[in-house]
Amino acid sequence: MSEHAPGDLACLDYAATTPLRPEALAAMEPVWRENFGNPSGTHEIARRAKTIIEEAREQVAADLGCEPREVVFTGGGSEADNLALKGAAWAAREQGRGEVIVVSAFEHHAVLDAAERLSRGGFEVRHAPVSAGGVVDLDAPVDLLDDRTSVVSVMLVNNEVGTIQPFDEVATLVRERAPRAVLHTDAVQAPQWCDVAGATAGADLVAVSAHKFGGPKGTGALVVRGSTRLVPLVDGGGQEMGRRSGTHNVAGIAGLAAALRATAEGREQEATRIGSLRDRLAKGITEAIPDACFNGDRAFQTAGICHVGFPGVEAETLLLMLDRDGVCAAAGSSCQSGSTEPSHVLLAMGVPRAEALSSIRLTLGWPSTDADVDRALEVISAAVERLRARPTR
Amino acid sequence: MRVLVAMSGGVDSSVAAALLRDEGHDAVGVTLKLWGGESDSGCCSVSDVEDARRVAAQLGIAHYVFNLTDDFTASVVDPYLADHAWGRTPNPCVECNRSIKFGRLLERAIDMGFDAVATGHHVRVRDEGAARRLLRGSDAAKDQSYVLYMLGQPELSRSLFPIGELTKDEVRRVAADLGLRTAAKAESMDVCFIKRGDRSRFLADHQVFRPGVIADVSGHPLGTHEGFARFTVGQRRGVGVATGERRYVVAVDAPTATVTLGSRDDLLRETAPVEQLRFVHEPPPPGEPLTFQTRAHGALAPGVLDGETVVWNEPQPRVAPGQVIAWYRGDELLGGGIAAP
Numbered sequence: 001m002s003e004h005a006p007g008d009l010a011c012l013d014y015a016a017t018t019p020l021r022p023e024a025l026a027a028m029e030p031v032w033r034e035n036f037g038n039p040s041g042t043h044e045i046a047r048r049a050k051t052i053i054e055e056a057r058e059q060v061a062a063d064l065g066c067e068p069r070e071v072v073f074t075g076g077g078s079e080a081d082n083l084a085l086k087g088a089a090w091a092a093r094e095q096g097r098g099e100v101i102v103v104s105a106f107e108h109h110a111v112l113d114a115a116e117r118l119s120r121g122g123f124e125v126r127h128a129p130v131s132a133g134g135v136v137d138l139d140a141p142v143d144l145l146d147d148r149t150s151v152v153s154v155m156l157v158n159n160e161v162g163t164i165q166p167f168d169e170v171a172t173l174v175r176e177r178a179p180r181a182v183l184h185t186d187a188v189q190a191p192q193w194c195d196v197a198g199a200t201a202g203a204d205l206v207a208v209s210a211h212k213f214g215g216p217k218g219t220g221a222l223v224v225r226g227s228t229r230l231v232p233l234v235d236g237g238g239q240e241m242g243r244r245s246g247t248h249n250v251a252g253i254a255g256l257a258a259a260l261r262a263t264a265e266g267r268e269q270e271a272t273r274i275g276s277l278r279d280r281l282a283k284g285i286t287e288a289i290p291d292a293c294f295n296g297d298r299a300f301q302t303a304g305i306c307h308v309g310f311p312g313v314e315a316e317t318l319l320l321m322l323d324r325d326g327v328c329a330a331a332g333s334s335c336q337s338g339s340t341e342p343s344h345v346l347l348a349m350g351v352p353r354a355e356a357l358s359s360i361r362l363t364l365g366w367p368s369t370d371a372d373v374d375r376a377l378e379v380i381s382a383a384v385e386r387l388r389a390r391p392t393r
Numbered sequence: 394m395r396v397l398v399a400m401s402g403g404v405d406s407s408v409a410a411a412l413l414r415d416e417g418h419d420a421v422g423v424t425l426k427l428w429g430g431e432s433d434s435g436c437c438s439v440s441d442v443e444d445a446r447r448v449a450a451q452l453g454i455a456h457y458v459f460n461l462t463d464d465f466t467a468s469v470v471d472p473y474l475a476d477h478a479w480g481r482t483p484n485p486c487v488e489c490n491r492s493i494k495f496g497r498l499l500e501r502a503i504d505m506g507f508d509a510v511a512t513g514h515h516v517r518v519r520d521e522g523a524a525r526r527l528l529r530g531s532d533a534a535k536d537q538s539y540v541l542y543m544l545g546q547p548e549l550s551r552s553l554f555p556i557g558e559l560t561k562d563e564v565r566r567v568a569a570d571l572g573l574r575t576a577a578k579a580e581s582m583d584v585c586f587i588k589r590g591d592r593s594r595f596l597a598d599h600q601v602f603r604p605g606v607i608a609d610v611s612g613h614p615l616g617t618h619e620g621f622a623r624f625t626v627g628q629r630r631g632v633g634v635a636t637g638e639r640r641y642v643v644a645v646d647a648p649t650a651t652v653t654l655g656s657r658d659d660l661l662r663e664t665a666p667v668e669q670l671r672f673v674h675e676p677p678p679p680g681e682p683l684t685f686q687t688r689a690h691g692a693l694a695p696g697v698l699d700g701e702t703v704v705w706n707e708p709q710p711r712v713a714p715g716q717v718i719a720w721y722r723g724d725e726l727l728g729g730g731i732a733a734p
Binding site: 324 | 457
């Protein structure tokens with residue numbers, strides 16, 4: 001009945017996750033099959049595992065533009081963001097460097113909720129506003145940044161509307177107005193689209209997550225530049241130079257590094273290819289549904305995103321209909337229960353609540369094809385038309 | 394048929410979905426998120442959604458969550474508070490059925506191209522000619538027709554109640570046979586947006602408490618109260634005044650914030666006024682002897698319906714204004730209304 005064969009699905013939700021790249025699988029398989037060692041040990045089996053991790057670390061450092069010792073492997077993007085926010089805030093508190101945390105209003109919940117948790121521990125949290133087009137504004141609000149500010153977090157690419165933040169400007173402003181602050185960026189959505197090394201050169205902390213770019217789930221990394229101090233979230237065996245204890249996920253780390261390398265190598269070509277798919281998708285939607293409204297300033301957006309609202313249509317019902325016809329898409333941010341909340345990202349951009357509740361996110365990725373776009377256009381047009389007919393009214 | 398099954402994460406709606414699937418329907422499960430507040434004792438909690446999702450997966454049907462919190466607040470919670478502020482005793486589950494499950498959900502289902510909505514309510518339907526009749530569920534102790542008194546032909550023609558022919562034991566057996574994790578799950582008996590035993594605090598937090606006087610039927614003051622919303626007509630326990638004899642709340646007067654206590658005899662009435670009448674099919678012939686139910690699991694009383702008044706065969710305790718009065722011909726629900734002051 002309603003479930004489709006795997007080949008009969010069009011995925012337009014690659015910002016949520018991506019399938020494993022062949023390069024990542026090839027890097028992981030031998031680890032699972034042969035290298036079961038615990039890299040913290042001292043014998044040959046352990047050394048083999050340690051070598052896999054350190055080779056991965058060097059590769060990740062090269063791709064993210066840092067030194068190998070500055071890479072901390074984590075159990076995913078959320079953990080990396082939490083380590084950044086909480087670790088830096090606690091370290092600053094220990095050193096008496098201030099207790100003010102500044103985050104953009106449309107950060108991922110891994111950052112927003114970590115900040116919220118810190119506020120319950122006595123930290124002051126300030127939210128930087130976001131423009132209607134989806135770009136953070138640290139400049140206009142007076143009193144946002146000051147010398148009591150200990151942590152600033154601004155994402156590199158927004159996960160819902162795909163806008164790339166002008167991070168150089170952010171970094172310049174933060175150094176000038178909040179000289180004691182540690183600057184973190186959640187770059188989880190970035191590696192497919194941006195040169196993360198270049199874009200985040202001004203950051204002290206940079207978080208990435210493997211499964212967003214063809215690596216395995218449950219593996220991430222945090223770049224910790226220079227002498228940036230962090231209080232660890234996980235204490236124990238002192239792995240990752242005491243910054244993240246716990247036996248390494250050796251296969252996951254190997255997969256992350258391989259996926260990151262493959263992503264970096266193909267990025268420019270892929271971005272062009274996916275950008276033209278995206279343009280065809282947006283054009284097709286506009287032709288079929290002339291009053292569709294697109295969220296996010298196109299001048300700042302990554303190639304793979306199409307965030308679109310259909311006035312008078314409830315996103316929840318639209319997503320159900322798309323799913324029944326084998327088109328996978330998303331709306332807002334899913335909370336744990338799986339219900340769609342009005343997107344905090346759109347609300348932060350000043351989009352009215354009703355519009356936010358009628359918007360869906362279509363995201364393309366490295367596996368996307370022309371056929372996916374064709375299928376999506378056909379199914380979305382039909383579903384929106386059906387819902388707008390409103391037989392109950 | 395294409396059927397949208399409202400799955401609460403409980404055993405009844407789990408089995409409703411299973412039976413529809415087994416009958417060959419194209420069934421899709423949906424769980425409603427209705428309340429974002431802190432209680433989540435009922436159908437809105439994350440673990441209940443997880444149970445519903447898991448059951449749907451076990452059955453091989455798709456499952457979605459609809460966030461209807463805005464509608465629920467506007468159509469159920471706000472009127473619930475307003476009713477209490479007026480000294481009435483609302484039934485929020487009835488309002489939820491009226492405006493959410495057989496309102497917004499049914500509307501969405503039809504808009505999306507579904508033929509019907511199904512729920513796990515214990516009621517049965519019978520088609521007689523052009524009319525669809527609504528009967529009490531086979532399990533008399535679990536019958537839920539009372540809270541569905543508002544369903545008319547338009548709603549019933551697009552509603553399915555797959556478990557109405559089963560007893561609760563049979564429902565649990567089907568769930569166990571299918572290995573569903575909800576098979577032995579306890580029933581939720583509370584109002585879903587209020588924590589167990591916390592009704593007074595919920596009402597107090599939402600500023601519907603207005604202090605006033607407790608008086609006897611001749612108007613003599615017996616004491617004071619912190620808020621009349623804590624009192625319901627017919628209530629005996631916890632009235633907070635020691636008079637040495639059994640005292641019942643016989644009236645709650647919002648304008649003067651006065652709660653009146655009296656004997657059981659003071660509570661008895663020859664008639665009960667009803668408003669907002671609804672009929673499943675058409676009104677019964679005038680003077681037809683009917684049975685009336687005034688509480689979700691209350692006893693039945695015989696009488697006749699005369700316009701907007703129930704005329705009891707024998708005097709009956711006053712029905713708290715705001716409560717549902719449903720009328721039946723034998724096992725068949727004919728309609729109902731809201732008890733008027």
